[in-house]
Amino acid sequence: MLKNKISLFKLLGFTVSIDASWSIILFLIVWSLAKGFFPGNFPDLSEQTYWLMAIVGALGLFASIIIHEFSHALIARKYGLKIQNITLFIFGGVAEMKEEPGSPKIEFFMAIAGPIASLLLSILFGTLHRFAITIGLPVPVTGVLEYLGTINMLLAAFNMIPAFPTDGGRVLRSILWWAKNDIRRATRMASRVSLIFSVSIIFIGFINIVADNFIGGLWWILIGSFLFSAANISYHSLVLKQSFEGKMIHHFMNPAPITVPSDITLQEFVDHYLYRYPHKMFPVTKDNKISGIITIKDIKAIPSEEWQHFSVGKIMQPKNQDNSITANTSINDALAKMNKTGLSRLLVTEHGRAIGIITLKDLLEFIALKMELEE
Numbered sequence: 001m002l003k004n005k006i007s008l009f010k011l012l013g014f015t016v017s018i019d020a021s022w023s024i025i026l027f028l029i030v031w032s033l034a035k036g037f038f039p040g041n042f043p044d045l046s047e048q049t050y051w052l053m054a055i056v057g058a059l060g061l062f063a064s065i066i067i068h069e070f071s072h073a074l075i076a077r078k079y080g081l082k083i084q085n086i087t088l089f090i091f092g093g094v095a096e097m098k099e100e101p102g103s104p105k106i107e108f109f110m111a112i113a114g115p116i117a118s119l120l121l122s123i124l125f126g127t128l129h130r131f132a133i134t135i136g137l138p139v140p141v142t143g144v145l146e147y148l149g150t151i152n153m154l155l156a157a158f159n160m161i162p163a164f165p166t167d168g169g170r171v172l173r174s175i176l177w178w179a180k181n182d183i184r185r186a187t188r189m190a191s192r193v194s195l196i197f198s199v200s201i202i203f204i205g206f207i208n209i210v211a212d213n214f215i216g217g218l219w220w221i222l223i224g225s226f227l228f229s230a231a232n233i234s235y236h237s238l239v240l241k242q243s244f245e246g247k248m249i250h251h252f253m254n255p256a257p258i259t260v261p262s263d264i265t266l267q268e269f270v271d272h273y274l275y276r277y278p279h280k281m282f283p284v285t286k287d288n289k290i291s292g293i294i295t296i297k298d299i300k301a302i303p304s305e306e307w308q309h310f311s312v313g314k315i316m317q318p319k320n321q322d323n324s325i326t327a328n329t330s331i332n333d334a335l336a337k338m339n340k341t342g343l344s345r346l347l348v349t350e351h352g353r354a355i356g357i358i359t360l361k362d363l364l365e366f367i368a369l370k371m372e373l374e375e
C-alpha cells in the first residue's frame, strides 16, 4: 500500500511523504471542484476563477489532512511511541507507527486526535466564512472557505466511521479493550463491527445505483470495499503480530541443521543428503564456516546428467542479509524479512555460525495451534 511514496518535507521531526496515488487524487479533486462543485454552488464566475478556486481549495484540503495526521503523530510522540513518517494516500493519510499503542488510553487519545483536529478546522473555516461574508469579501474567497469548512466536517465524519483501521475503528477498539481488558478480543469485536459497516456501505451504494444515482453509488461501493479489505488485512496482521510479541527466533527454529560441505558434487549431495533428510534447504560449509545455502530449487535448475560436473559450492546461494537472520531477532522481524524477500526459509546464525533454520511453515503451524487453543 505504501510502496510508491515520495518524500515532501520535514516538519517537527516527522517526514511527510505522499503516495504516488495522490497525484491522481489531487488532479481529480481540482478537476471536480473546478468543473462541478464551485460552478454548481457559485454560478456566474469565470472559468479561470473556478480553476483558481479549485487549486486553492485542493491545497487547503491537503494542508487540512496534514494537520489531521500531525495531531495523531504528536499525541503518539507525547506517549513515547515512535513515528517517523506521515504518508498521504487515497482517502487521507497514515502516520506510520513502529509499534502498537501499549494501552487503551493511549490508543483512544491517539485515534481521536485526528477527527478532533478536523472538527476544529471545520469550525475555524466556518467562522472565517461567516466573517468574510460580514465584511463583504468577494464570492471566490467565501466560496473556498465554505468548501474547506464542509470538507473538514466530512473528513471528521468519515474517519469516525467505526471500521477498523479508521480512527473511529481504533476508538471503538480502545473502548472495548478497556472494557474487556483483552486486546485480541477487542480487535476481533471491532473488526466484526467494521465488516458489518463496510458491507452496509457497499449495500447503500447498490441502492443508490438502483435509484439512478450512479456516480454517488459508485463512490459508496468504492469506499465500502476499501474499508472491507483494510479491516480484514489489519485484523490478520494484528493477530499475527500479537501471537509473536516478544518471541525470538531461537524459540521456533529447527536446531542443529544438517550441513553440506561445499566441495562435494551435486550428485553426491542428492544421494547422501537430499534423499536421506526431509529438508528442502541445507546450509553449506567451507573450512568449517557457513558460506551459503543450497535448496531443491537450485538443484532443479541444473539438468540431472550434469550433476556429476558441478560442486555444491558452485551453485549454492552465498549467505547474505536476505537469506539469513541472527538468532536474537524477533519473529516479527523474521516474518517481515520473509515477506520482503519471498523466501519461506531463513538460515539462523550466531557469531557467524549456522545454528538452525526457521521456516514459514513452522510459524504458521504455531499460529494455527495458538488460535485453536484460544478461540
Ligand SMILES: [Zn+2]
Binding pocket: 068, 069, 072, 114, 115, 159, 167
Ligand atoms: Zn486519522
